[in-house]
Amino acid sequence: MRNAGSCGHCRENASRRIQRLQLIRLTKDADRRETQGATLERRVLGATLEETAVIEVRAKKRTGSHSLVTALRTTLEGHYPDKSLALGGTFIIQKGKAKIHIMPREFSVCPLNTNDDVNNWLKHFEVSAPLICQSVLVSRDPGLDLRVEHTHCFSHHGEGGHYYIDTTPDSVEYLGYFVPAEFVYRIDRPKETHKVGRD
Template identity: 70%
Template sequence: MTFFGSTACGSTSFSRILQKGLTDNFAEVQVSVVDCPDLTKEPFTFPIKGICGKTRIAEVGGVPYLLPLVNEKKVYDLNKIAKDIQLPGAFVLGAGAGPFQTLGFNSEFMLLVQTESEHRPPVNGSYFARVNPADGGCLLEKYSEKYHDFGCALLANLFASEGQPGKVIEVKVKRRTGKLNFVTCMRQTLEKHYGDKPVGMGGAFIIQKGKVKTHIMPAEFSSCPLNSDEDVNKWLHFYEMKAPLVCLPVFVSRDPGFDLRLEHTHCFSHHGEGGHYHYDTTPDIVEYLGYFLPAEFLYRIDQPKETHSFGRD
């Protein structure tokens, strides 16, 4: 566990920092502190109303458990993870690999889990995206429609909280003028401001207009070692997906020595598309609306002993 420190307490200062940094990359930027909207309503349809209270970021496993070859022993339970981060009953959102141990195949996972507590049973609002075996397109499904466990596998980047209403940082941007994607711009803005001091944020944003580049991993793990970004990109299936898309970002300004994936964002929709977000492909019309909070603590769970730097885009 790492304490992010006092910088994690001032949403107003974060909003000023993000306003300045995002202006370098988008034509219109408005960042403010607002009451968190009711996230149970569309388009979010989360199992809880807010993302506030005892915020944490947790990175579980890592890309080295997927590449060069998969380690199928690396499976996890979200209810146990909530206890590991000292927040049983937490609401957890983020991006990870789907629970192949249950599904029987590999997939992109969009985690939305209200974990179990003494007073309430767990609720799984997660989605998964797989490559459609019929036509190679995207097949997006809500996990709880067929499955009833709370697993994930291999790697996950998570933002956890008590799931309470409260004040959040609202970010509205339109028309990308720079080269950075929305999440990278925010992350690098924080890195530039805080330097060696790591800070992390998570939350949710909607791509309201435009299209984005995404990928979905194949259903079958690679039987041949994937040893470079080039190998990985040949293995992945890439798509252009259309708004509206609901995205679940987790990002940390810099790695304090825990072999972190600095940013990871998955998205889902109510029109059947979802996957791993890379960047928008329609900069002249794209619009983003997001709600974020800084994390108070960082947890590193099951860090790989052997590591590498590829496959983390």
């Protein structure tokens, strides 16, 4: 991995990205400007914060091989094997570094048929805390062909992207807040599916 340094792709006004997440409207007649910036896939979390249960997560020093998000997901799956439980929220990597990727600005000219194809096309970096991460996860796919976890992060120092895992297990520190989902919707489910690029 190489150091991301100053990443223009991620620096494009992190505060505007947060506003897009908070202000997006998913209505049939939504103005195009309200949804600009959407990519090929999007996960949206909505909550009324009046009486919503919130789960606080504090962790220091990773002892296993899983990322924080995977550890949360597999713990839920282990305790509730017959249910699909979904969480969404924000966590901060307060100390340490993380492995991330960003997508090149242009689509690949060659088909990406395998995970190796996808990983060779993506740009991988190691980035430094503090990182603000927004994540969704579902303990198991309830038959909707969902990606079971997805996390993006950004920072005020210009680094960010798709989060994989921390790279400093002995010194990493996390603080996060998650809300459980009452409903999960799948919009525009593909007729044909694959597992490429889902790790």
